[in-house]
Amino acid sequence: MQNAKPVFVDIEPRTYNVNQFEIEDKISERTKAIIPVHLYGQPCKMKEIMDIAEERNLTVIEDAAQAHGAEYDGKKIGSIGNISVFSFYYMNVWVIITG
Numbered sequence: 001m002q003n004a005k006p007v008f009v010d011i012e013p014r015t016y017n018v019n020q021f022e023i024e025d026k027i028s029e030r031t032k033a034i035i036p037v038h039l040y041g042q043p044c045k046m047k048e049i050m051d052i053a054e055e056r057n058l059t060v061i062e063d064a065a066q067a068h069g070a071e072y073d074g075k076k077i078g079s080i081g082n083i084s085v086f087s088f089y090y091m092n093v094w095v096i097i098t099g
């Protein structure tokens with residue numbers, strides 16, 4: 001991932017998470033991974049994201065820094081993508097406690 005260039009995708013206004021319907025338009029032959037960020041304990045639409053990734057042979061890296069303990073479709077956030085990252089920064093943990 002060294003020298004990777006981020007390509008931003010617009011958000012879904014209710015949750016501020018990535019809009020799963022806008023991801024495919026941003027994928028090119030250079031795309032290697034999708035990084036859904038689960039904001040404020042709210043999971044991204046992982047089924048749709050994993051389907052897109054599987055179809056295009058892309059890696060999914062879940063940013064679960066703000067979603068410790070959150071669940072999507074009966075699965076813990078951080079256990080769905082190929083790689084997941086968490087944070088122990090106190091403000092992120094505070095977001096989870098307060099919802």
Ligand SMILES: Cc1ncc(COP(=O)(O)O)c(C=O)c1O
Pocket residue numbers: 037038039063065066086087088089092
């Ligand atoms: C969504 C999200 N991802 C990643 C990070 C980075 O976490 P850390 O500073 O623990 O590396 C943060 C920190 O606030 C975050 O809110």
